[in-house]
Amino acid sequence: MVVRENFQLQLEEMKQAIVQISKLAEEALELSVEALKNQDLDKALQIIENDNRINVLEDEINDMAILLIAKQAPVASDLRRIIAAIKISSDIERMADFAVNIAKSTIRIGKQELIKPLEELPKMAHHAIAMLTTATKAYVEEDVALAKQLAELDDEVDETYGKIIKELLELMTKNPEHLSQISQLLFVCRYIERTADHATNIAESIIFLVKGKRYGLND
Amino acid sequence: MDITINKQMVQKNEKEQDFTPVFKINNLNLWYGQDHALKDIKFDIPEKQVTAIIGPSGCGKSTFIKTLNRMVEMVPIVRMSGEIVYREKNIFTPKYGVEELRTQVGMVFQKPNPFPKSIYENVAYGPRIHGIKNKKVLDEVVEKSLRGAAIWDEVKDRLHENAYGLSGGQQQRLCIARCLAIEPDVILMDEPTSALDPISTLKVEELVQELKKDYSIVIVTHNMQQAARISDRTAFFLNGEVVEYTDTSTLFSNPSDKRTEDYITGRFG
Numbered sequence: 318m319v320v321r322e323n324f325q326l327q328l329e330e331m332k333q334a335i336v337q338i339s340k341l342a343e344e345a346l347e348l349s350v351e352a353l354k355n356q357d358l359d360k361a362l363q364i365i366e367n368d369n370r371i372n373v374l375e376d377e378i379n380d381m382a383i384l385l386i387a388k389q390a391p392v393a394s395d396l397r398r399i400i401a402a403i404k405i406s407s408d409i410e411r412m413a414d415f416a417v418n419i420a421k422s423t424i425r426i427g428k429q430e431l432i433k434p435l436e437e438l439p440k441m442a443h444h445a446i447a448m449l450t451t452a453t454k455a456y457v458e459e460d461v462a463l464a465k466q467l468a469e470l471d472d473e474v475d476e477t478y479g480k481i482i483k484e485l486l487e488l489m490t491k492n493p494e495h496l497s498q499i500s501q502l503l504f505v506c507r508y509i510e511r512t513a514d515h516a517t518n519i520a521e522s523i524i525f526l527v528k529g530k531r532y533g534l535n536d
Numbered sequence: 537m538d539i540t541i542n543k544q545m546v547q548k549n550e551k552e553q554d555f556t557p558v559f560k561i562n563n564l565n566l567w568y569g570q571d572h573a574l575k576d577i578k579f580d581i582p583e584k585q586v587t588a589i590i591g592p593s594g595c596g597k598s599t600f601i602k603t604l605n606r607m608v609e610m611v612p613i614v615r616m617s618g619e620i621v622y623r624e625k626n627i628f629t630p631k632y633g634v635e636e637l638r639t640q641v642g643m644v645f646q647k648p649n650p651f652p653k654s655i656y657e658n659v660a661y662g663p664r665i666h667g668i669k670n671k672k673v674l675d676e677v678v679e680k681s682l683r684g685a686a687i688w689d690e691v692k693d694r695l696h697e698n699a700y701g702l703s704g705g706q707q708q709r710l711c712i713a714r715c716l717a718i719e720p721d722v723i724l725m726d727e728p729t730s731a732l733d734p735i736s737t738l739k740v741e742e743l744v745q746e747l748k749k750d751y752s753i754v755i756v757t758h759n760m761q762q763a764a765r766i767s768d769r770t771a772f773f774l775n776g777e778v779v780e781y782t783d784t785s786t787l788f789s790n791p792s793d794k795r796t797e798d799y800i801t802g803r804f805g
Contacts, residue, residue: 320802320803320804321801321802321803324802390761391801392760392764392788392789392800392801393788393789393790393791393796393797393800393801394797394801395801396789397789397790528790529789529790530790
């Protein structure tokens with residue numbers, strides 16, 4: 318007889334919900350970068366509309382976690398698994414919020430001609446999105462080594478971030494008439510950098526889940 | 537990037553054995569006939585803390601606790617080796633009197649077992665056989681012990697009624713009062729709440745938290761949440777061995793042995 322089969326199933330269900338919310342956030346981020354690059358305002362509006370699904374799913378994951386704690390009195394790795402799910406879903410929900418922020422910036426920039434074609438920024442965004450994919454994989458497989466790699470990936474994002482910010486500031490001084498557009502791009506740059514930070518937070522939660530110890534990957 | 541381990545955690549692990557032991561158990565082995573019931577048990581029990589013994593049925597936890605006051609010797613086929621040092625003295629040395637040991641090491645059992653006497657006499661019994669005859673002194677001991685066991689207010693107006701008239705939870709607290717009356721140093725509790733309802737259980741648990749200010753407590757429990765709630769250190773027994781012994785917070789949040797993890801998360805077997 319498998320002991321606590323029902324509990325095991327519920328934990329698995331919670332894990333699947335995390336995979337699902339991660340997929341939705343990934344999609345939202347991908348769409349937001351596309352919308353920005355192509356100045357596609359309809360797509361941007363769609364991202365804002367879709368965000369509610371992600372918020373609801375996060376609430377559902379929290380409810381699952383609360384019920385499991387109340388009913389199953391989890392300890393040790395079971396308890397860590399539930400705490401990790403709460404934290405990870407909150408990080409992912411925040412990442413999806415950045416997609417919404419990027420969409421809002423896209424709408425603010427509107428149809429005005431971009432000061433230069435966006436290349437580095439979408440690249441950095443894809444890098445951050447790939448970090449979410451990696452984090453989710455590391456979570457599903459409880460792979461600590463993979464989770465630790467996220468710290469290095471984050472360093473790369475931070476480096477690109479510094480470069481883009483510098484470039485945008487230079488553009489700002491040279492093109493004061495485009496101040497509003499450039500400041501929106503600065504915001505977007507920041508949103509993407511924060512997205513990557515949340516992926517490292519997820520990595521920290523995974524390490525806590527597996528090892529029961531805390532590691533600071535964002536330092 | 538360097539991976540930095542949380543400093544607090546490291547410090548906590550270093551502090552692990554930072555206590556004064558009341559019992560030191562060294563290579564304790566016990567056999568019931570051919571059955572090797574305790575295998576090379578070796579750990580220290582801290583003073584004025586609650587030490588919980590957990591493990592599945594038949595793992596040796598009750599046998600172990602009964603070695604601490606030598607009650608296990610009442611089983612005729614028992615053989616033992618190794619030593620149990622209580623306050624610097626090996627309790628198995630021939631000149632160590634069992635009565636002396638049991639005055640210091642009291643015990644509370646699974647089923648409340650008051651004597652078929654009045655509430656007062658149940659508590660006064662121990663001090664009486666230790667020679668206290670003065671009524672006033674006995675009255676004081678009875679009140680102090682009943683207060684110590686958090687039952688005084690419930691029984692102060694019926695001290696001379698039969699103890700059997702009390703509820704199960706009250707009877708158990710009376711047994712704890714009876715144990716306190718001889719002013720022991722250590723209290724052994726063998727599943728003290730397994731026959732009690734949830735509210736009585738919580739009362740006894742609260743009481744244990746109070747008692748540890750003055751006594752060292754060793755508690756055997758089947759209820760893992762209880763061990764997690766009330767103990768400072770926990771030993772996990774399996775097949776007569778101590779698989780893991782550490783501070784309770786660590787054992788229930790991040791045990792180091794897979795068998796402990798499987799047992800406390802209910803994945804055992």
